[in-house]
Amino acid sequence: xxxxxxxxxxxxxxxxxxxxxxxxxxxxxxxxxxxxxxxxxxxxxxxxxxxxxxxxxxxxxxxxxxxxxxxxxxxxxxxxxxxxxxxxxxxxxxxxxxxxxxxxxxxxxxxxxxxxxxxxxxxxxxxxxxxxxxxxxxxxxxxxxxxxxxxxxxxxxxxxxxxxxxxxxxxxxxxxxxxxxxxxxxxxxxxxxxxxxxxxxxxxxxxxxxx
Amino acid sequence: xxxxxxxxxxxxxxxxxxxxxxxxxxxxxxxxxxxxxxxxxxxxxxxxxxxxxxxxxxxxxxxxxxxxxxxxxxxxxxxxxxxxxxxxxxxxxxxxxxxxxxxxxxxxxxxxxxxxxxxxxxxxxxxxxxxxxxxxxxxxxxxxxxxxxxxxxxxxxxxxxxxxxxxxxxxxxxxxxxxxxxxxxxxxxxxxxxxxxxx
Amino acid sequence: xxxxxxxxxxxxxxxxxxxxxxxxxxxxxxxxxxxxxxxxxxxxxxxxxxxxxxxxxxxxxxxxxxxxxxxxxxxxxxxxxxxxxxxxxxxxxxxxxxxxxxxxxxxxxxxxxxxxxxxxxxxxxxxxxxxxxxxxxxxxxxxxxxxxxxxxxxxxxxxxxxxxxxxxxxxxxxxxxxxxxxxxxxxxxxxxxx
Numbered sequence: 136x137x138x139x140x141x142x143x144x145x146x147x148x149x150x151x152x153x154x155x156x157x158x159x160x161x162x163x164x165x166x167x168x169x170x171x172x173x174x175x176x177x178x179x180x181x182x183x184x185x186x187x188x189x190x191x192x193x194x195x196x197x198x199x200x201x202x203x204x205x206x207x208x209x210x211x212x213x214x215x216x217x218x219x220x221x222x223x224x225x226x227x228x229x230x231x232x233x234x235x236x237x238x239x240x241x242x243x244x245x246x247x248x249x250x251x252x253x254x255x256x257x258x259x260x261x262x263x264x265x266x267x268x269x270x271x272x273x274x275x276x277x278x279x280x281x282x283x284x285x286x287x288x289x290x291x292x293x294x295x296x297x298x299x300x301x302x303x304x305x306x307x308x309x310x311x312x313x314x315x316x317x318x319x320x321x322x323x324x325x326x327x328x329x330x331x332x333x334x335x336x337x338x339x340x341x342x343x344x345x346x
Numbered sequence: 347x348x349x350x351x352x353x354x355x356x357x358x359x360x361x362x363x364x365x366x367x368x369x370x371x372x373x374x375x376x377x378x379x380x381x382x383x384x385x386x387x388x389x390x391x392x393x394x395x396x397x398x399x400x401x402x403x404x405x406x407x408x409x410x411x412x413x414x415x416x417x418x419x420x421x422x423x424x425x426x427x428x429x430x431x432x433x434x435x436x437x438x439x440x441x442x443x444x445x446x447x448x449x450x451x452x453x454x455x456x457x458x459x460x461x462x463x464x465x466x467x468x469x470x471x472x473x474x475x476x477x478x479x480x481x482x483x484x485x486x487x488x489x490x491x492x493x494x495x496x497x498x499x500x501x502x503x504x505x506x507x508x509x510x511x512x513x514x515x516x517x518x519x520x521x522x523x524x525x526x527x528x529x530x531x532x533x534x535x536x537x538x539x540x541x542x543x544x545x
Numbered sequence: 546x547x548x549x550x551x552x553x554x555x556x557x558x559x560x561x562x563x564x565x566x567x568x569x570x571x572x573x574x575x576x577x578x579x580x581x582x583x584x585x586x587x588x589x590x591x592x593x594x595x596x597x598x599x600x601x602x603x604x605x606x607x608x609x610x611x612x613x614x615x616x617x618x619x620x621x622x623x624x625x626x627x628x629x630x631x632x633x634x635x636x637x638x639x640x641x642x643x644x645x646x647x648x649x650x651x652x653x654x655x656x657x658x659x660x661x662x663x664x665x666x667x668x669x670x671x672x673x674x675x676x677x678x679x680x681x682x683x684x685x686x687x688x689x690x691x692x693x694x695x696x697x698x699x700x701x702x703x704x705x706x707x708x709x710x711x712x713x714x715x716x717x718x719x720x721x722x723x724x725x726x727x728x729x730x731x732x733x734x735x736x737x738x739x
Contacts, residue, residue, distance in 0.1 A: 168669055190390045199666040199699070200722070206670035207709070207723040217722035226390065227568060230397060231575075239697040239731075246729075250719045254568055258575035273697060277716055277729050284717030284726070306733075313716060360579045371569050380559040393565060400569045407579060467551055487555045514548060521551065 166198050176201075176211035183215075183222050192225045193238040196245070224248045231257040232272070243276035250280045251289040260297060267303045274309050275300050281313060286326035295334045302338040312337040356413035359404075371400055374417055378424050384483050385428045387472050395431050399424040422498050425480070432476050470520035474513050481506050482513035646692035647732050651677075651702070653712065656685030658704045665700025665730070667693045672703055698730040 166184065169177045180201045187194045200221050204214035228244030229236060231254045236244070244257055257276075264272045275296050282292040299309065312333055319329035350358075352370065359367050375396065382392035403410075403420045410419050471479055484495045485506075492503045499506070651663045661679040662672045672678075679687040679702075699718050702710040711717060715728035 186388070186390055189388070190394065195666070199669070202670045203666070203699075203720075203727075204723050206664060206672075207725055209723045213723065220722070226394070230394070230568065230572065242697050246718055253571060255571035255574045258572055262575060274731060277697070277731055280718055281716035281729065284719050317714075362578050362580055364573055364576075364578050365570075367573055368566060368570050371566050375561045375565060376559055379561050379565075380556075383559055384555055393561075396561075397565065397569055397572075401572045401576075404573050405576060464554060467554055471555075483555070486552045517551060518547070521547070 166194075168198060168202060171205045172201060172214065173211055176214055179211075179215045180218050183218050187222055187225065190226070192222070192229060193241055195238070196225065196242050197221055220249075221245060227254055228257065230254075232261050233258075236261075237271065237273070239273045240271060240276070243273045243280075247276045247279045250283040252279055252283075252293060253289075256293045256297070260300060263297055263300045267301055269300060269303070272300070274306050278309055278313050282316065282326075282330055285317065285320055287316075287330045288327060291327045291330065295330055299334060299337060304337060308337055351414065352416040353413035356407060356410060356416055360407060364404075367404055370416065370420075374420055375400075378421060381421075381483060381488055382424060382428055384468070384471060384487065385479060386431060387468060391431055395427045396424060399427045402427070418494075425484075425498055429476070429480070466521060470517050473520060474516055477501070478509045478513040478516065481509035482517075485510050645695050647695060648690050649693045649730065649732060650688060650690045651679065651700075651712065652686065652688045652714070653679065653702045653704075653710065654685050655687055655702075655704055655710070658685075658687065660705050661687040662703045662706075663689060663691070663700055664703055665727070666698050667700070672706070693730065693732050695732045698732065699727040700730055701725065701727050 166181070169180060169184075172180060180197070184194050184197050187197055197218050200218050201214050204217055209217075224245035225241055227248055228241045231248075232240055232244050247257060248254065260272055260275060260279075264270075264275070269275075278299075279292055279296050282295070283289055287295075299312065304312070315333045315336075316326075316329050319333065320326050350369070352373075355366055355369055359370075378399070379392060379396055382395045383389065386392050386395060399420060403416075403423050410416055412419070471482075474482065480499065481495065481501075484490050484498065485492070490498070492506055495501075495506050496503050501509075653661055655661055658681075661681075663677040663679065664670045664672050668674045668677055676691050677689060679689040681687050699720065700712070702712060704710055709725040711726050712728040715730060718727045718729045720727040
């Protein structure tokens with residue numbers, strides 16, 4: 136091989152070495168907080184956390200879910216089931232939200248999926264946010280989960296939040312909308328009616344409160 | 347009942363019948379899941395790569411130049427996705443969980459034994475160089491011809507043959523302590539001895 | 546031959562469940578529909594497949610230059626666009642090392658309580674942290690202001706070490722795994738969002 140060819144290969148090799156992601160073989164370091172769990176549960180949870188780490192999903196929500204279960208006195212089987220379920224939801228949320236989604240968005244997306252939001256609606260919400268120039272969907276997704284938790288049917292919730300996102304509603308106005316709906320429900324209003332009414336107002340007025 | 351061809355389905359999807367794409371998903375998902383699973387070494391990555399491949403294929407469906415060979419075109423996308431994912435995540439120990447595979451397949455006759463064997467194979471596969479693993483899987487598991495593999499991967503036929511040969515050599519080396527003694531003796535032309543099955 | 550056993554094992558069919566199909570179709574439905582049939586192909590530029598360059602001097606140099614350019618362009622694009630998935634992992638690593646915390650006030654009206662604590666993912670659901678123990682302000686009003694990292698959180702009040710109570714003024718999370726719901730807290734940079 137000529138010296139010139141050797142130099143060329145050396146150049147490419149150097150480039151490859153420099154440019155390749157320098158990543159240590161990520162061993163599964165068990166989170167020390169998991170020692171609160173019994174051995175069997177700990178092993179099962181650590182395996183799920185490990186899978187999440189390797190697929191670059193946020194691991195903290197999984198550890199947190201396990202610790203929550205331990206704190207609430209749930210048995211090992213229930214904790215493992217909850218962690219696995221969340222793992223699946225995080226994965227689905229990431230697919231729907233696409234590359235570029237932050238950990239908080241993925242987490243919020245998983246919560247929304249758990250609340251019953253269909254995956255396609257999650258993808259739609261992301262798409263709508265991008266078109267409306269909204270950088271993050273964390274807050275709208277939090278609103279989805281909250282409305283469902285307060286009794287607004289998921290289909291209605293999904294339509295409402297999608298409309299609010301499309302209208303370009305700001306974060307502060309989202310917060311105001313949420314508060315208004317909550318107060319209306321606490322005053323005895325039907326959840327869906329309150330949400331739809333307040334949504335129309337929020338879009339019209341940019342979220343100005345009447346409370 | 348006549349089954350629509352891939353080309354017919356692609357044409358209808360391109361005309362707006364998106365729901366019909368589900369038919370293509372169902373046709374190819376299982377077969378290509380197998381490749382993704384062996385290439386990437388775990389269920390989560392395999393599902394993600396496959397899902398990604400299907401959605402990318404849908405997005406760029408108008409660029410499928412030969413809809414009759416949609417499957418091959420989709421497979422090329424999947425092979426590339428597996429390469430990208432494999433490269434991005436680096437070489438790492440594949441934690442192949444046999445439970446995962448049990449979820450995929452039909453009921454096993456001897457689950458414990460088979461799963462142990464499977465785990466050994468997957469572990470050995472994981473230790474091959476990616477291009478060797480890719481060539482081995484495409485040649486022997488997906489049963490493609492070298493010309494087709496060459497079109498799929500961009501590598502020359504002689505390079506591919508070398509990769510396959512090296513993959514076989516390496517697998518033999520890695521699996522030598524779990525292969526049945528009897529098989530090894532048969533291969534080497536050695537006389538029968540008392541049966542001592544490796545586990 | 547042993548290799549045949551290996552191949553036979555690897556050829557065993559793999560079966561995906563219907564959830565996979567549903568997930569793919571969910572994304573497909575959210576994408577713009579195709580409209581123009583085969584005419585769309587005629588209108589689109591053709592894809593050109595570039596085979597790997599032969600190992601010659603010039604080819605290797607060109608490859609190195611092209612890759613370097615591509616790397617530089619990719620780096621610039623990544624800096625301009627929304628973050629890549631690798632940044633998600635960096636998120637976690639970064640948040641573990643440097644967490645920006647914001648003061649958040651938690652308030653619960655519980656006239657008959659003797660003790661009120663806040664537990665959540667920000668304190669690993671551990672009630673022993675004094676900084677999250679509420680003080681009685683009078684008239685049944687309990688409150689505590691604590692530093693909470695920026696981000697998305699779940700939490701609850703624990704009254705008298707035994708009663709789990711959601712924050713009535715906060716958004717809810719459907720946390721039905723353990724039979725006790727939680728409240729959501731979104732702490733953003735600048736102003737706390739609840």
